[in-house]
Amino acid sequence: xxxxxxxxxxxxxxxxxxxxxxxxxxxxxxxxxxxxxxxxxxxxxxxxxxxxxxxxxxxxxxxxxxxxxxxxxxxxxxxxxxxxxxxxxxxxxxxxxxxxxxxxxxxxxxxxxxxxxxxxxxxxxxxxxxxxxxxxxxxxxxxxxxxxxxxxxxx
Amino acid sequence: xxxxxxxxxxxxxxxxxxxxxxxxxxxxxxxxxxxxxxxxxxxxxxxxxxxxxxxxxxxxxxxxxxxxxxxxxxxxxxxxxxxxxxxxxxxxxxxxxxxxxxxxxxxxxxxxxxxxxxxxxxxxxxxxxxxxxxxxxxxxxxxxxxxxxxxxxxxxxxxxxxxxxxxxxxxxxxxxxxxxxxxxxxxxxxxxxxxxxxxxxxxxxxxxxxxxxxxxxxxxxxxxxxxxxxxxxxxxxxxxxxxxxxxxxxxxxxxxxxxxxxxxxxxxxxxxxxxxxxxxxxxxxxxxxxxxxxxxxxxxxxxxxxxxxxxxxxxxxxxxxxxxxxxxxxxxxxxxxxxxxxxxxxxxxxxxxxxxxxxxxxxxxxxxxxxxxxxxxxxxxxxxxxxxxxxxxxxxxxxxxxxxxxxxxxxxxxxxxxxxxxxxxxxxxxxxxxxxxxxxxxxxxxxxxxxxxxxxxxxxxxxxxxxxxxxxxxxxxxxxxxxxxxxxxxxxxxxxxxxxxxxxxxxxxx
Numbered sequence: 200x201x202x203x204x205x206x207x208x209x210x211x212x213x214x215x216x217x218x219x220x221x222x223x224x225x226x227x228x229x230x231x232x233x234x235x236x237x238x239x240x241x242x243x244x245x246x247x248x249x250x251x252x253x254x255x256x257x258x259x260x261x262x263x264x265x266x267x268x269x270x271x272x273x274x275x276x277x278x279x280x281x282x283x284x285x286x287x288x289x290x291x292x293x294x295x296x297x298x299x300x301x302x303x304x305x306x307x308x309x310x311x312x313x314x315x316x317x318x319x320x321x322x323x324x325x326x327x328x329x330x331x332x333x334x335x336x337x338x339x340x341x342x343x344x345x346x347x348x349x350x351x352x353x354x
Numbered sequence: 355x356x357x358x359x360x361x362x363x364x365x366x367x368x369x370x371x372x373x374x375x376x377x378x379x380x381x382x383x384x385x386x387x388x389x390x391x392x393x394x395x396x397x398x399x400x401x402x403x404x405x406x407x408x409x410x411x412x413x414x415x416x417x418x419x420x421x422x423x424x425x426x427x428x429x430x431x432x433x434x435x436x437x438x439x440x441x442x443x444x445x446x447x448x449x450x451x452x453x454x455x456x457x458x459x460x461x462x463x464x465x466x467x468x469x470x471x472x473x474x475x476x477x478x479x480x481x482x483x484x485x486x487x488x489x490x491x492x493x494x495x496x497x498x499x500x501x502x503x504x505x506x507x508x509x510x511x512x513x514x515x516x517x518x519x520x521x522x523x524x525x526x527x528x529x530x531x532x533x534x535x536x537x538x539x540x541x542x543x544x545x546x547x548x549x550x551x552x553x554x555x556x557x558x559x560x561x562x563x564x565x566x567x568x569x570x571x572x573x574x575x576x577x578x579x580x581x582x583x584x585x586x587x588x589x590x591x592x593x594x595x596x597x598x599x600x601x602x603x604x605x606x607x608x609x610x611x612x613x614x615x616x617x618x619x620x621x622x623x624x625x626x627x628x629x630x631x632x633x634x635x636x637x638x639x640x641x642x643x644x645x646x647x648x649x650x651x652x653x654x655x656x657x658x659x660x661x662x663x664x665x666x667x668x669x670x671x672x673x674x675x676x677x678x679x680x681x682x683x684x685x686x687x688x689x690x691x692x693x694x695x696x697x698x699x700x701x702x703x704x705x706x707x708x709x710x711x712x713x714x715x716x717x718x719x720x721x722x723x724x725x726x727x728x729x730x731x732x733x734x735x736x737x738x739x740x741x742x743x744x745x746x747x748x749x750x751x752x753x754x755x756x757x758x759x760x761x762x763x764x765x766x767x768x769x770x771x772x773x774x775x776x777x778x779x780x781x782x783x784x785x786x787x788x789x790x791x792x793x794x795x796x797x798x799x800x801x802x803x804x805x806x807x808x809x810x811x812x813x814x815x816x817x818x819x820x821x822x823x824x825x826x827x828x829x830x831x832x833x834x835x836x837x838x839x840x841x842x843x844x845x846x847x848x849x850x851x852x853x854x855x856x857x858x859x860x861x862x863x864x
Contacts, residue, residue, distance in 0.1 A: 234439060234442060234443065235442075237446055238442055238445065238446045238449075241445075241446045241447075241449040241450045241453070242449060244449070244450060244453040245450075245452060245456075247453070248452075248453035248456035248457050249453075249456060251456065251457065251459070252459055255459065255460065255463070270401075299360075302426075303426045303427065303429060303431055304427065305361055305427065306359075306361075307359075307360045307361075307364075308357040308358060308360060309358040309360065313358060317358065318358075321358045321360075324360065324363035324366070324367065325362075325363060325366050326370075327366050327367060327369070327370020327373075328366065328370070330374050331370050331373050331377070334373075334374045334377045334378055334381065334408070334412065335377055337377075337378075337381045337405070337408065338377045338380055338384070341381050341384035341385055341388070341401060342384055344388055344398070344401070345388055345391075348388060348391050348392055349391070352391060352392075
C-alpha cells in the first residue's frame, strides 16, 4: 500500500507538471519545449524511483550484505546526479547564444558577467563528478555480492 | 572579471562518459554472473535488469555526449542539431526504463522474501534432518559399539560355559522329554560306557530301575527340578554305575516340560568305599562282640572239658557214663575250636609273623587238598608268579586262609571244575595279590555283603559253622591286607577272592 502511495504521488506530480492550461484540441501538437519537459519528467520519475529504493533498502531486514550499502550509496549519488542534471537542463533553457563566447571551439567560454544562472549551468556541466562515483558504487556493490555468492557456493 | 572556460567541462564530459559506460558494462557483467550462479534469487534478477537499463542509459547518454562534443568542435553543429532530439528521446526512454525497473523493486523483493521464507523453512527442515541424521548416526555408532561389547561378552560367556561343559568331570546333558540326548559332554559319554558319543542316545534307557525313572520324571514334571536323586545306571557294557543326578526341566511358552538339563555325578567309587567302610565297621563290631563272647565262654568250656576228662577216670570205658562223658568232651572241644576261630576272626589270638614266600604256603595247602579235589574231578591250576616278593605273615594262619578258600571253592563247584590259584606282583605296586577262582555257581548278589559275617553260611546244618570266611577276613586284616569278592567273575560265572598283602620292606629291596 505504501508503494502504491508513492506511485500515486509520482503520477499526480507528473500530471501537475504536464497539465498546464492550454487550448484543448482534438489533436494536440508537440512544440519544441515538450521534449525537454518529458525528459525532465523522466528525471523526476528516476529521482522518485531512486528515493524509493534508497528508503526501502534502509528498512529491509532481509538485506544484511555490505553490498546493499553501496547500492544505497549508488541510489543517493544518482539521485543527486538526477537533480543536478535536472538543474542543468533547466538553467540551459534560460541561457542564449549571447551568454557564450567562441561556441563550437576549444576556447568556448561563458560570457561575462557571470550570473548565478550561468554559474549554476557551469557547475552542472561537471555532473560526471557525481555520476562516476555513483556508477562505481553500483559496480562495487555487485562485485561484493558476486564474491559473497561465490564464497557461499564454495561451502 | 574571470571568464568561465568550458574546456574542463568538455574534458570531464568526454572522460566521465567513457568511464560511466565502461563501469556500467562491468557492473552488468557481475549482475549477469550472479543470475547464472543463483538463478532462483530474484534480487539478482532485479539487479541484472537494473544494470541492463543503466548500461543502456549510460551508453546512450555517454555516446551522445561524446558525439555532440566532437560534432560541435568539428564545426558540424547542424548535424548535432539533427541528432540531438533522437539522442535526448532515447535517453528519456532509458531513464524511464531504469526508473520502471526500480519502481517494481518491491515485487522483486516480495518474491525474494517468499523464496527466502521457503528457503528458511527448507534450511530448518534440512537442519532438523541433519540433526536427526546425526543422532541416528551416533545411535547407530553406539548401537554398533553396544552390539560389539555384547557380542564379546557373549563370546566370553559362551567360551566359559563351553569350557565348563567340555571339561566337567561329571556328566552334563541336555535331553528332550522323551530322554533323547541333544547334547552331552565327553565325561557323560564315558560314564555311560561309550568311547565316542553315538548318534542316538536315550538317557532313560540307562536307568536300571524302572521305578527310579518314573520317580525321576514325575518329580521333574511336578517340581520342575530334581535334586540329588540317587540312581543306578546300567552302562553300555552292562556294568553298574551309581549316580547322583540333579536336573532342571526345560519349559516351552505354555509352561509344558519339553526337556531337561542336568548334571550326573558318578558315585560308584564313593559308594564302594562307603560300603567297604560300613562293612569294616560292622566286622569290627562283630569282632569285638565275638572276642568278648569267646573269652567268656572259653573259661567255662575249659572247666567243662577238665571235669569231663576227670570224670571219665571214674567210669569204665564200656560204661554208658563213660560214653556220655566222651560226647561231652568231644563237643566241648568242638566249642573250643569255634571259640578259637572266633578269636582268630577278632584277631585276638596270638600269632607269630615271619618272612615268608606266599607261593610256598600255597604249594603246602594245594599238596594237602589236591587229593580230595581230584577225587571230585576238580583240577587245580597254579599260576604262581616267579620271584614273588616276600611278605610278613603267620604261615600257619595263612595256610588256614587258603585252605578255607579252596575248601569253599570245592563246595561251590561240587564236582567237575577248575580251581585257579594265581599270584602276582604288579611292578610299581607295594602289594602282592593272590587270587583264588573257581568255576562254581557263584555267590548271589544279595548275600555278597554278608558272607564275611560270623556264622553266616549257605551250607546245611552240621555241614559248616559259618566261620570260615570270617576267620579268613580276620586273618587277612591281621596281615594288613584286604580281601575282595568278585562274583560272577569276568568270565561270567564262578567266584574269585582277591587277596592282597603288603610287600615286606627289607634292606635288600629298599
